Amino acid sequence: EKSESKGKNINDPYANEPKRNPILIPSSQKPFNAEPPPLLLPEKFLTPNDLFFVRNHLPVPVVDPKSYKLEIGIGDKSKSKLTLNDLKKKFKKVSTTSVVQCAGNRRSEMTKIKTVKGLNWNNAAISNAEWSGATLNDVLLASGIDLDKCSHDHINDILIAYEMNGADIPRDHGYPIRVIIPGIVGARQVKWLNRIYLSKEESTCHWQRKDYKGFNSSIDWHNVNFDTSVAIQQLPVTSAVCEPADGSEIEPGSEDVTVKGYAWSGGGRGIIRVDVSADGGKTWTTAELEPTNQNPYKTWAWTLWEATVPLPENHGGKAEIVCKAIDVSYNVQPDSVEGIWNLRGCLSNAWHRIHIKIPAE
């Protein structure tokens, strides 16, 4: 990717940002955060790299692949340093198709009830790609660390990734190396990865200890204590309507509406059903799911869905479309945003609702 730095203020820490697809919808410019138009999401199982949602906390680092090193250690002891070439040549290349979702995806629905802190994401701070790289297990083994007896169920599924959909990982997504931990919130899938240190103690990083945690809706900034909650790791079951677009008009005189979207659950839990309503949640149609061949307990990729739903007879020119997904553990999405509202606007996975207009013929 070309840098846009030429002619820019060299004192601007954002002078070396990568070039981006102008179709992306920014939620902030510096740092750059953006989501694709929701309509595009269910069109492709693998989100193209230039449409993948972007979540940055700071300027995008400029990393020289020739001098890049990944340091492995335990406690305060460094065990080894691996070059990009080491990672690509010394280990088996493994590919996994896996979702990355921001903890704050769909935060804008919480903002409507009461102000929250965070980027005002719509429903597209989520994307799905095929990632390739070495497994964490293999990389650690080469440094003399055997995780085989580790209690983490999915330890074998973690990738030290250098490719995204068959290409070098773009700078916005972690060039040259990011960690992919399937089933886990995006915040932990560190980009521009420099160091892996194993520790008995939870990372003291701000984002692990003092942010990205859930609280009940009676907790506000004057009484919150981040030490009393648990870091968001696996995410709860979610789904969203992507087509038709919220507020759009469908074909005049329609008697039904075709609805498309995504569904996904954390921890590898497969999606077993998506229910879609065109009457605000009174009656439900079961959607067709695609694909259906993922391991039900290692469903790292999303499930796209489509349903043709009858419109209510006396719709009066408008309808409320609702969707909700159920995962293999029969976890469901909560009915309302009110019940899960939290001061950081994370974990916004209530039934997703959009409104459409149906002009008379």
Added chain:
Amino acid sequence: EKSESKGKNINDPYANEPKRNPILIPSSQKPFNAEPPPLLLPEKFLTPNDLFFVRNHLPVPVVDPKSYKLEIGIGDKSKSKLTLNDLKKKFKKVSTTSVVQCAGNRRSEMTKIKTVKGLNWNNAAISNAEWSGATLNDVLLASGIDLDKCSHDHINDILIAYEMNGADIPRDHGYPIRVIIPGIVGARQVKWLNRIYLSKEESTCHWQRKDYKGFNSSIDWHNVNFDTSVAIQQLPVTSAVCEPADGSEIEPGSEDVTVKGYAWSGGGRGIIRVDVSADGGKTWTTAELEPTNQNPYKTWAWTLWEATVPLPENHGGKAEIVCKAIDVSYNVQPDSVEGIWNLRGCLSNAWHRIHIKIPAE
């Protein structure tokens, strides 16, 4: 346990039922199904054997421990037969504290909306015990079957159990042998276990294929197709208020109320928070949890909780108590029963609500 058969009709298939604690509240007599008084549940972390909820589909079999055999096989090939003595003496004894919950626990809340098929359980078709026995893994290994490479994450945690809270498993609970599969619905934790046959195909048993599955609330008996849904295995996150009792009076003039209950989630997912409300769900208090030392991804036992919640100032002599639990994957309970209603009344895990009276002083 003594049989009550003396003097009874020998043609009655229920002539040999075990003696039961009369404090149990039956949901049916023949077969016998019963739950303990909810008030007693949070009093003890381990539910005493004679208070443990009872779920039978048929008369309780009379099994002679001397002639008992457990048959192990693959496909249509028998591999070995183990006596009770084999199971107790040839394998390491392992103990696990694990919840058993009926798929229909809290079904009565669904019945109130629209008739469902099944026992009209209140909120105590769930109990927690320490189970001891041989591991399934060890038993299969002795028959030449190595499950170490099996894709089931928790395969090592399954017990061929012969003890419940340190005593022989009572007849109502599977004497002499039941299987304990932590994190899974009670229906799969087969009592009076006779045979374990490994198969590539899902069991064709009625209860696996034609019952205990979820559907959306628009599916009724005239349009249901059990082949289109997935067997209930891991259960979703749940919690319930056990104290005070629903409909009871608390101390006159109280300004707050102490609320106790249980919380649990399937698949070993630990409970990270329970929220309790005394104003119908408008404001929430975070409960104290006990115990807090379970592995967050192998939390097989339940979590008991307690909260002292302020009563609304203008309560007018009554209050609606509500609880909801959140698991380590941040899955939440749905707000309302309406959204999860299903024709079999399974998976009833909405926010739990009870009503109390607060007499004036």
